[in-house]
């Protein structure tokens with residue numbers, strides 16, 4: 001792929017995995033944070049309301065591609081528990097931070113990721129484009145797993161206002177990566193947001209199936225759509241060695 005000058009990467013289930021235990025820990029820490037701030041709820045009832053709110057807000061976000069934020073879900077869940085707390089309330093901001101702190105402890109690099117990023121740095125412009133509601137947490141996760149220094153551009157849907165596969169977020173990636181979609185590769189695991197999104201933006205996608213091939217659980221909050229499979233001519237890789245070999249193809 002001699003014409004390629006820039007590579008964009010997805011984050012979750014592409015460069016890193018997150019142990020599903022993170023979700024339980026995250027909710028425990030969220031409840032602890034609320035309790036510290038004087039908001040006492042029944043954990044079971046709260047978690048039910050929280051999950052209902054997540055479902056509702058994510059469903060809405062899927063409709064128009066606009067990103068949502070955890071503060072709205074927490075505010076809605078608290079309302080269902082009889083607490084009127086605005087999404088902008090600092091107690092909710094603290095709960096969001098504590099919630100995501102669990103993700104720092106349970107995120108791991110997929111084997112070979114650092115070696116691959118070392119290999120492509122210098123040869124290509126390297127960027128990250130991730131769907132994530134709370135951008136500071138995504139940045140912190142990258143730091144925790146030791147990957148932040150490899151990206152000249154980090155784009156997070158929570159900052160952009162829209163999620164992949166919305167064309168706007170890929171436009172931002174193209175701008176940041178030199179302006180010519182023909183010279184950009186985008187590597188991701190999720191057929192709809194990553195592969196269909198990149199194709200729609202005129203970018204060559206690469207489908208990474210490491211997590212699928214190893215039967216690993218997806219990071220919390222991520223679900224593949226049923227029966228989703230990229231077009232057969234989209235290159236598929238299972239290891240970073242496969243990816244380096246693909247880049248070296250004429």
Ligand SMILES: [Mg+2]
Pocket residue numbers: 010011012013014188189190
């Ligand atoms: Mg992903």
